Amino acid sequence: MSLAVIAVFLGLAIVGMPLAFALGVAALAGLLMADFDLAILPTRLMNAVDSFPLMSIPLFMLTGEVMLKAGIMDRLVELANAFIGRMRGGLAQVAIVSGAGLASVSGAAVADASALSSTLVPSLKNEYGLGFSAGIVAAAANLGPIIPPSGAMIVYAYMAGSSVSVGGLFMAGVVPGLILFVVLMALCSLISWRRGYPVTGAPISLANILRQLRRNGLVILLPIMVIGGIVGGAFTPTEGAAVGCCYALFLGFCVTRRLRLADLPDVIVTAAKTTAVVGAMIAFASTVTFLFTIDMLPLKLAGLVEGITRDPSAFLWLIAGMLLVVGMFLESNAAYIMLVPLFHPIAVAYGIDPLHFGFLFVLNLVIGMLTPPVGVILFVVCGITKVDMGTLVRESWPFIAAMYALLALCIVCPTLVTALPRAMGY
Template structure:
């Protein structure tokens, strides 16, 4: 059954069919081949999406939509410009720092790419070439799935069951996310200097920096309230997402005063569409996961890998190498749903820290969002900036290299990932 499922899925996916439908057809084919009642599929679908933690995804998406429409981007840009705008590649640094802060609002790389691309690229084009500008913004947007709150980590935790907590995964992404931010800024400075771009932004002034910090405080406080509450056990990730929505509404109407009632309908619609896509993938993939379980694929894979190697590090390297390839060809949510139920139990049998394995799994597939041919963030940026995929790929590879360097660092030194969550009791 598993072989039929995989063949049907990849055939329809390569033909351009939406991944949710390809997963659904693959599930039906597998159930039919195994002589199992087809009524099992809707039952498994309903069971998969009937989840309280899963509600956090549409709520975080809605919070991100509302914060963008509430005018937070300009405040983030002004704050970032006051801090790092005068460095080599000043506007690039502004984009990276704004992306880091927006990551703590949106929780998704695609949402960050849309907000940053439409806001910052027009200004960056006045000082930099199109390829450089688009690559910087794409890289900054990719922080959205690493820094908390991350929708990708919520999906991973849901598929991994009770072996790992959402809050723990959130905290696992903090130090690597900060390292990525610094790495992106170093690369942006070097490339700006090498290309001979002129300095942008005003000279650094403490008074100006303090003033912009005060203006940005309502925005900067949101991740502290939401993520801090989740980590502190005050509320669950889903409740935290609901609080984020309420916070965004209050900031938009009472602080920035740029959010209007007419913005609510498009914000709700965009969040609903994004959440529906994720929900459909999870629902249809439930059938695939059921077939994998019936065929005892996780147990067989664990036995095979344990016969192949008894070294946890070798196993980890093998899985990371496979995920690099998977990330190039399969959309990340589909990969989480299909592969996490397979590899998470095997990693546990090797004695690998569930937080470490979960973060590395997510991080690897997040990098895949910037690698062709199925680099979702690249497609979003190309659509917004009208920069060709070829030019974008030529300019983005140094930032992809930084992400892989941090991934290798996390594999070699697991404490980079696990120290903070363990210090906080996860």
């Protein structure tokens, strides 16, 4: 029965059927084949999304949309410009720094890609051309689910159960996120130097840095307050998302003064659309997961993997290879919901640190958001910037390769992932 459900889902997804609908049809097919009472389906669907932790996802989405509408993104760009200074490829560096700053608040790659494409590409393309500019923005947006807070990590922790804490996963992403940030900056410099792109930006000035810090001090406080509060135990991720949303509204109305009451309906509707897609997939996938459980697919899968290898390191490479393929064809949220309940228990049985495996799983699928043919970030950036897909993929490959190198490094050196959360008591 489990194999039939998987076949139905993959078949519908590959031919382009919307993923939530594909999950629903697969679940219904499994229920009919198992001769279940269909009356249990509405209950499974509602129980899956009736969750306090999942409320953080729409709130983080809303925070990102408010930041874009309120002009907070422009403040982040100004601040990044002050620290980067005059250098070859300086505007590209500003884009990466702005992406990291936005990632520390929104936690969603799609929202970040939309914000960065809208605000930065018009300036970037004048210096670097549309293709490279779009590639930079796509890479910078992918920092969103890696640098905490992260919507992807929240979904993973929810699907993995009590053995993985959201705060622990957030801290697991800090060191790798900083490494990736530095590597992306270095890549932008190298590519700019090799292609002879112009020197941009103003010389670094202590007076300008201090002026920008004074002007944007309240903006910088947003990620510090949200992440610090969650990690410090002052509030849950959901409460932290609500605090961040309220504070972003305060910044928009009282600090930047670019947010109007008339803007709120559009902001709420945009965030609600994205949240609805994620929520529908979680609801439909919960039924599929239920079918897998009663059909004992996790035990069968564990036996299959153990037949291939009993080495935990080899298991991690095996999963990484599988997720590489999965990320090319499935949307990441669907992959979390479908695969985490299957592979997380196996990783625990192998003695792999749950935080280590969780971060590797998230990073692998985050990279998949940049890989064709179903890279959602590619579609978002193409839709906003009007760059053709072939050009964007070609310009994105150096950044994708850097991300896969980081994945390999984290597999080989697990302390890069686990040292910080363990030091903080997770």
